[in-house]
Structures are given as C-alpha cells and as structure tokens.
Amino acid sequence: MTDVSHEDMVNHCGDMTDVSHEDLINHCGDMTDVSHEDMANHCGDMTDVSHEDMINHCGDMTDVSHEDMINHCSDMTDVSHEDMVNHCGDMTDVSHEDMVNQCGDMTDVSHEDMVNHCGDMTDVSNEDLINQCSDMTDVSHEDMVNHCGDMTDVSHEDMVNHYGDMTDVSHEDIINHYGDMTDVSHEDMVNHCGDITDVSHEDMVNHCGDLTDVSHEDMANHCGDMTDVSHGDLINHCGDITDVSHEDMANHCGDMTDVSHEDLINHCGDMTDVSHEDLINHCGDMTDVSHEDMVNHCGDMTDVSHEDIINHYGDMTDVSHEDMVNHYGDMTDVSHEDIINHYGDMTDVSHEDMVNH
Structure with missing residues (x-):
C-alpha cells in the first residue's frame, strides 16, 4: 500500500471518525501478532501524514482504554525508535492538546503499561527524544500532570527504568528537554516529583549525574x-x-x-x-x-x-x-x-x- 494516498484511503473507507474500536476489531480481526513490518507494508510510510489526517482516520481516541490499544497495536517493546518515527512521522509540531486528544488522559496508566507500550527507552538518545517530543518549554505544568498523571508514588527505580541512567546527559540537554524551569513553583515541583525526602544521595547522583x-x-x-x-x-x-x-x-x-x-x-x-x-x-x-x-x-x-x-x-x-x-x-x-x-x-x-x- 506504499503508493496509496491518504485521500485514497478515505475514499475507500469513508470517514472513520465515528467507527468504534470494537467495530474495527470485528472488521480487521485481532492484530496482536501482526508484525510492524507487515503494518508498514500495509500502511506505507506515514511520515508526511498530518496529525489532522490521523484524527480523521482514527477518530478521537480519548476514551479508548489502554488495553484496547495493546490489543490493536500489539506489544511495542522491540519496536525501534526509527520505526516509531517512520510510523508516526516527526511529532515536533504536534501540540500537547493534540496529543491529549489522540491518547486521552493517561493519568491512570501504570508505569508497567508504559514500558509495555514504549519498550525500554534506556538507549534512546536525548536528540531522538527531542525529535519525538519536541521542545517542552511552553508546556504548562498542568499539561504535564494531565499527560503523565501524578508521579508522587513512582519509585526512583521506575524512573531509572523509564529514562535510563541520566549521568552523562548534559545540562544543556536537560534545558532543551524541559525548558526554563525558573517560573515553576516549588509546589509544582513537589507535585511533579513527589516528596523526595527519603531518596538517597546515591539515587540523586544516578538521576542527575x-x-x-x-x-x-x-x-x-x-x-x-x-x-x-x-x-x-x-x-x-x-x-x-x-x-x-x-x-x-x-x-x-x-x-x-x-x-x-x-x-x-x-x-x-x-x-x-x-x-x-x-x-x-x-x-x-x-x-x-x-x-x-x-x-x-x-x-x-x-x-x-x-x-x-x-x-x-x-x-x-x-x-x-x-x-x-x-x-x-x-x-x-x-x-x-x-x-x-x-x-x-x-x-x-x-x-x-x-x-x-
């Protein structure tokens, strides 16, 4: 399907906005064991497909459960970051609001679910993360909480599993990733990081370098x-x-x-x-x-x-x-x-x- 345009897909399928996830499962069957390569062959290179086109194709995914997503997409653990970019395109200019519309409120999605969905991100470079996530400078703390949920009870071990060892990440990279934190209140920091009173100095060094x-x-x-x-x-x-x-x-x-x-x-x-x-x-x-x-x-x-x-x-x-x-x-x-x-x-x-x- 590499040379089939998105317009052709819409003409063939019609506007899928109001088609339920259950209807898609009935139509397509359980895609759990369909390889990423098969998906690429089926959908072609999605790099230049706009986020708006994706919304038109998939509809508003806000109320689709994480379990349904796993059933639809299968376990993404071994899918490389390059494959993700090829599949999703450059997300740099996709607004946080658009992400929320596509992914829904992730507040109650466990860290384990995130690992199952994204795989181990330990070896993904900061540059790759910037390309995928874009500059977060102007993303409000409220948006971060809506996207990540309350991280208060997420253990330091979970953070290391999610982000990898940050020891060699430069301060400039941190600024590029998070933006200037000058105006973030201490209360916001506590809401984001939780009470780190019992985090050992060794853990802090592992986290901050x-x-x-x-x-x-x-x-x-x-x-x-x-x-x-x-x-x-x-x-x-x-x-x-x-x-x-x-x-x-x-x-x-x-x-x-x-x-x-x-x-x-x-x-x-x-x-x-x-x-x-x-x-x-x-x-x-x-x-x-x-x-x-x-x-x-x-x-x-x-x-x-x-x-x-x-x-x-x-x-x-x-x-x-x-x-x-x-x-x-x-x-x-x-x-x-x-x-x-x-x-x-x-x-x-x-x-x-x-x-x-």
Missing part, C-alpha cells in the same frame, strides 16, 4: 531564584541531609571557592531568620570538618564584609558557646593565621560590631 562542573549560572537557570523559598520547603525538597558526607556535598555542589557572596544569597536567600537548629538540621554536625574543607566549601572569606556576615548568619548574640562548639568544632588547635584567613583582618572592626555579631 555528577553536578561538579555545572556552573552556578546554570543552576540558577535550572532552579530559578530561590530567595523566597522557605527553609521548610527546602527540607521537603532535599530531605534531611544531616548524614550526607562533606565529600558528597562537594561532589554535588562542586568547588564553591569562586562563588560570590551575592550568588550565595541569590541561591540560598536571606538566612537571617533561619534558626541555629535549622542550620544543624541542614548542614549536620560540622565538628569533624577540617578547616581546609571549610575553605574548599566557602572559599576565601577575607574580602567578605562584616555586614555580609551579618546578612548570612543573622544576629548571633543569643547563640550559646556550646552551640558555637557544636557548629564549628573545637577551635583550640586552629592557628591565628587560620582565623585571619577565615575572617580576614579584624583590626578595624569596632567593639560595637563584635557585640552585634
């Missing part, structure tokens, strides 16, 4: 301005990271030495009203963290003004000596030179400033 070389600018583009995100929201997003080693933090954040204080404020927001207890919960017990590790994490603080320190830590007046020891560890063996390197030359800091601090 090693972020060491991702610039702060890229992070800002990805996360948006976090200034107004409450500490409670951060805990909900990151979970309790008390037991995450300093090495893991370094792997996650990279070398922060050259990150300006302004960038830190933009990333963390004004920490003035964050309690010491919250800081302990966020950073863990820093007692055994070496001064060298602190420098690697915070960078050389020599040129950071006293005002900046106040903005970062808030008024420490009511923090007990015991709290300071718990936070900084025993400073007995820290040299005067180390103190200078950490805080800078305090010679011109007034007694009033020290009291305020």
Whole structure:
C-alpha cells in the first residue's frame, strides 16, 4: 500500500471518525501478532501524514482504554525508535492538546503499561527524544500532570527504568528537554516529583549525574531564584541531609571557592531568620570538618564584609558557646593565621560590631 494516498484511503473507507474500536476489531480481526513490518507494508510510510489526517482516520481516541490499544497495536517493546518515527512521522509540531486528544488522559496508566507500550527507552538518545517530543518549554505544568498523571508514588527505580541512567546527559540537554524551569513553583515541583525526602544521595547522583562542573549560572537557570523559598520547603525538597558526607556535598555542589557572596544569597536567600537548629538540621554536625574543607566549601572569606556576615548568619548574640562548639568544632588547635584567613583582618572592626555579631 506504499503508493496509496491518504485521500485514497478515505475514499475507500469513508470517514472513520465515528467507527468504534470494537467495530474495527470485528472488521480487521485481532492484530496482536501482526508484525510492524507487515503494518508498514500495509500502511506505507506515514511520515508526511498530518496529525489532522490521523484524527480523521482514527477518530478521537480519548476514551479508548489502554488495553484496547495493546490489543490493536500489539506489544511495542522491540519496536525501534526509527520505526516509531517512520510510523508516526516527526511529532515536533504536534501540540500537547493534540496529543491529549489522540491518547486521552493517561493519568491512570501504570508505569508497567508504559514500558509495555514504549519498550525500554534506556538507549534512546536525548536528540531522538527531542525529535519525538519536541521542545517542552511552553508546556504548562498542568499539561504535564494531565499527560503523565501524578508521579508522587513512582519509585526512583521506575524512573531509572523509564529514562535510563541520566549521568552523562548534559545540562544543556536537560534545558532543551524541559525548558526554563525558573517560573515553576516549588509546589509544582513537589507535585511533579513527589516528596523526595527519603531518596538517597546515591539515587540523586544516578538521576542527575555528577553536578561538579555545572556552573552556578546554570543552576540558577535550572532552579530559578530561590530567595523566597522557605527553609521548610527546602527540607521537603532535599530531605534531611544531616548524614550526607562533606565529600558528597562537594561532589554535588562542586568547588564553591569562586562563588560570590551575592550568588550565595541569590541561591540560598536571606538566612537571617533561619534558626541555629535549622542550620544543624541542614548542614549536620560540622565538628569533624577540617578547616581546609571549610575553605574548599566557602572559599576565601577575607574580602567578605562584616555586614555580609551579618546578612548570612543573622544576629548571633543569643547563640550559646556550646552551640558555637557544636557548629564549628573545637577551635583550640586552629592557628591565628587560620582565623585571619577565615575572617580576614579584624583590626578595624569596632567593639560595637563584635557585640552585634
């Protein structure tokens, strides 16, 4: 049927819009064991057939169950991405609304059903996904929820099975796939990702890859301005990271030495009203963290003004000596030179400033 036009098909079959799926099964029989090659021979190359033509041919599939689709299309697990493109054509310009009209609301379709339908996508390149899915930049979060359903209870293992190991996917690829997430609210992120409090740091690395070389600018583009995100929201997003080693933090954040204080404020927001207890919960017990590790994490603080320190830590007046020891560890063996390197030359800091601090 390769050279038979779509118009010829319509002339032969008529408008199939109101023909039920059951009628098609009665007419065509159970196609479960019909190979993809046989289908291609029957239908020809559908690459240039418009989505509108498909709707005219198949009708509105919104209320067709996933089971009916499996019966009609058979198990697609071993169908290559190239075959899919040949069958469906380039879907780049197909709107999300059109996809919903064709596929219906997928909210209650299980991940297992998706795997049975699409096969293991682990080795499908990001470029192929872009070609199939188009640029998602302008797709609203509401549309994503309608398409994917509430992912809250989808396990990390399921995500890996669906997307494969994302370790080597560049940040640029992520931006191209998801678009600029700057204006996506934290609530939307939780709805999309679910509560990831109990997701291990190892799982995060498997999902996100090693972020060491991702610039702060890229992070800002990805996360948006976090200034107004409450500490409670951060805990909900990151979970309790008390037991995450300093090495893991370094792997996650990279070398922060050259990150300006302004960038830190933009990333963390004004920490003035964050309690010491919250800081302990966020950073863990820093007692055994070496001064060298602190420098690697915070960078050389020599040129950071006293005002900046106040903005970062808030008024420490009511923090007990015991709290300071718990936070900084025993400073007995820290040299005067180390103190200078950490805080800078305090010679011109007034007694009033020290009291305020």
